[in-house]
Amino acid sequence: MRRLAVLGSPIAHSKSPGLHRAAYRLLGLDWEYSAVEMRGEDLAAFIGGLDDSWRGLSLTMPLKQDVLPLLDEVDELATLTGAANTVLFDGAARRGFNTDVGGIVRALAEAGCDRVRHGVLIGGGATAKSALAAMAELGAASVQILVRRPEAGAAIAELGHRLGLAVELSKLAELEGVAEAELLVSTVPGGTELGVEASAALVRSAVLLDVAYAPWPTPLAAHWLGLGGTVVHGLGMLLHQALLQVRTFVAGDPFAVLPDEEAVLSVMRETL
Template sequence: MSDPGAGGAPRAARLAVLGSPISHSRSPALHRAAYARLGLDWEYTAVEMDGAGLAGFLDTRDAAWRGLSLTMPLKQDVLPLLDDLDEIARLTNAANTVLLADGLRRGFNTDVGGIVRALREAGCDRAGHGVLLGGGATAASALAAMAELGAQSVEVLLRRPEAGAAISGLGAALGLRVEVRPIGDLPAIDDADLVVSTLPGGADPGVAASVRLRERTPLFDVAYAPWPTTLASQWLEAGGTVVHGLEMLLHQALLQVRIFTSGDPLRELPDEAAVLDVMRRSL
């Protein structure tokens, strides 16, 4: 393959996914498949990292480093360490991607685009009213994704509703009507266009969604390990529609590959359909 020099990407580079815990991450398989298909001799590894060690890690990267993927708990910890943020990262106050180029650290959020692309691929391309479980960095991305899909109102269910100020503020910035409710209210909700869960994979919401909601409303569960989650099991037992968290992982990773190779999440890769196919098969 010819050098992708239009984006300034080097022929050889180092990248990594950082987070804690990180041993379960599928990101190395996804990215390695993409770079092999693109003919790039790039190394992509997984590094166990918490917020306390992040600044030191960034400060010791040399010119061979091209970028980083970030998982929890680093999507917000990284913000004060960056030189620039894209609009989505600034809006959601979360960056899951860092491009290291030209002496700068540029932060991006590809989670929003990953959620939107995953849902559209599953046939969920409109959501006037949504239900969102969780209030962290990934929930902020999910709320922004719902807005992009046309949501006008979202019920946000939290274990501690008093901690909902940030997600409510984001909703207002997005032009959404957001109602924060305790997660125990889930059984009382039976009408929505989309349910999104950002609860950790091993988390149990402690309540069951109504049968009507499970039968009629698609669930997008961002978790993928362990699978199925407690919530996904509820939906599957009712014969409902579940969009697997690996779909978000796949599509946000494709956007990261765009950033690392060209610096632009909107610039399609050469033969992108084939790249996406090898990434999907790597899972």
């Protein structure tokens, strides 16, 4: 039997075991996928103690960054964003991948948002970096990044420049003055009160992707929905990044389409 797990802290609430077990069951694979409580300081010892039955790991924050020094190979997106949410044990090699970027792109495309010229991004952490890379993949030319402390946003602004984006780094309070965009992505934790509301004009023009999914709706999503705006649930990103992880664990490649992939996606969606 091959073994896999999602690691993080806290982890008991994770929906990843249900998503992955449904996929492997449909694919006819007798694989075990569990949830393991894990802190960054314990990660190296845990990975070092795994035997040959282990195929891979899914990682939550802050492990997506903590794992990087422990890997032999890191894919382009994980290198670019500084975060790997997927580890594949490929023989003796530990290979790291970022499937969050693809998960965001696929979730937005499913909602009809497959092209962006100007985006707005709330947050500056690892998930925000993945969202910024996703916006670049969707064709964005410019992104306004809203953070509580702009002086702490140098790293994500630098990533934007490397992606070829025109980046404007602003205080979160300036959200109320933003009037137009095709997409707003919020990467703040669920339940967070921003202390500022989006304008009706922005809600009319932009799709909101709120990567948080518990509790739902978030205050921002509730405001958006209340004004009749289009909201993409954070579970969409979770679903699609998990599908790319399944591809990675099964075929060794997040771009390798699974046998009967639509059916796989369907049974995974039913677990949410």
